Amino acid sequence: xxxxxxxxxxxxxxxxxxxxxxxxxxxxxxxxxxxxxxxxxxxxxxxxxxxxxxxxxxxxxxxxxxxxxxxxxxxxxxxxxxxxxxxxxxxxxxxxxxxxxxxxxxxxxxxxxxx
Amino acid sequence: xxxxxxxxxxxxxxxxxxxxxxxxxxxxxxxxxxxxxxxxxxxxxxxxxxxxxxxxxxxxxxxxxxxxxxxxxxxxxxxxxxxxxxxxxxxxxxxxxxxxxxxxxxxxxxxxxxxxxx
Numbered sequence: 627x628x629x630x631x632x633x634x635x636x637x638x639x640x641x642x643x644x645x646x647x648x649x650x651x652x653x654x655x656x657x658x659x660x661x662x663x664x665x666x667x668x669x670x671x672x673x674x675x676x677x678x679x680x681x682x683x684x685x686x687x688x689x690x691x692x693x694x695x696x697x698x699x700x701x702x703x704x705x706x707x708x709x710x711x712x713x714x715x716x717x718x719x720x721x722x723x724x725x726x727x728x729x730x731x732x733x734x735x736x737x738x739x740x741x
Numbered sequence: 742x743x744x745x746x747x748x749x750x751x752x753x754x755x756x757x758x759x760x761x762x763x764x765x766x767x768x769x770x771x772x773x774x775x776x777x778x779x780x781x782x783x784x785x786x787x788x789x790x791x792x793x794x795x796x797x798x799x800x801x802x803x804x805x806x807x808x809x810x811x812x813x814x815x816x817x818x819x820x821x822x823x824x825x826x827x828x829x830x831x832x833x834x835x836x837x838x839x840x841x842x843x844x845x846x847x848x849x850x851x852x853x854x855x856x857x858x859x
Contacts, residue, residue: 629785657845668745668832668849669786682843715784726838726845727774727793732786 628652630733632718638739639708647703647736651720658701659730660693661717669717675701676724705738713740744768745835747850754823755858762818762853764833770794772838775809775816776847780830792816823857830854 631650639645651658657676661669662685671685677698686693690708695701705712715735721728746765754760766775777789790800792809800807804821820827834847 659845659847661847661849666851668747668834668851669847671843671846671848674843674846682846684843717786719786721845724844726772726836727791728845729776729788729791730786730845730847731788732778734783734785737784 630718630720630731632716632733632736634736635734636737636739638741640741641709643708644704644706645708645738647705647716647738649701649703649718649720649733651699651701651718652722652731653699655720655722655731656698657721657724657728657730658695659719659721660701660703661719662687663715663717663735665714672703672716708738708740710740713738743850744848745833745850747833747853749853750851751854751856753856753858756825757822758857759819759821760823760855760857762820762831762833762855764816764818764850766814766816766833766835768835768837770837770839774836774838776834776836777807777816777818778832778834778849780832780852782829786832789818820855823855825857825859828855828857 660672663669674682675695690706692704717735719730719732773794778786808817830852833850
């Protein structure tokens with residue numbers, strides 16, 4: 627499809643396991659964002675890429691969270707040694723150009739549950 | 742401090758009623774952008790509208806209209822003659838554009854759950 631694609635759609639992991647969440651942005655989109663959405667809350671910013679460069683990772687909650695976009699297209703968000711508070715929906719968004727005016731196009735998200 | 746406040750957690754209306762969703766924002770930037778997104782039960786955030794801080798002209802798109810008032814730091818969203826398909830969570834968001842801001846980073850409110858009953 628032409629939209630932002632995220633996989634898996636659902637992920638269940640035991641506390642302490644590592645997980646990897648994938649995002650396929652819209653082809654040609656320069657900017658890519660990751661957000662975390664807790665139940666009943668608005669999305670919270672995690673990190674931002676412009677092409678392959680990670681320009682802002684100030685929203686990552688701890689050093690257990692790591693994101694990459696090595697070729698400036700697909701991005702992976704990795705969470706090491708997961709904890710129960712990591713349970714949330716992880717949203718990926720992309721926009722055509724850099725800049726604050728660009729509407730972001732969101733994927734359906736990955737719902738992560740940590741047991 | 743919350744940059745975007747949506748005080749209404751839940752709103753219920755009956756079909757064909759008009760409904761207004763409130764949004765109040767806070768920023769020190771002189772240039773910024775405001776957005777509304779719709780999140781249906783499927784989970785995907787759908788972009789509805791963008792306004793920049795220099796354009797206070799209200800906008801109408803079909804049954805949707807937006808009222809931007811810098812004096813009160815508000816960007817309210819009205820749905821006229823609501824329909825069942827309008828049921829969703831609606832988010833207001835802010836993007837700051839002055840030097841030093843992460844361009845494009847969105848600050849979201851907590852969202853308003855709108856339920857339209859037939």
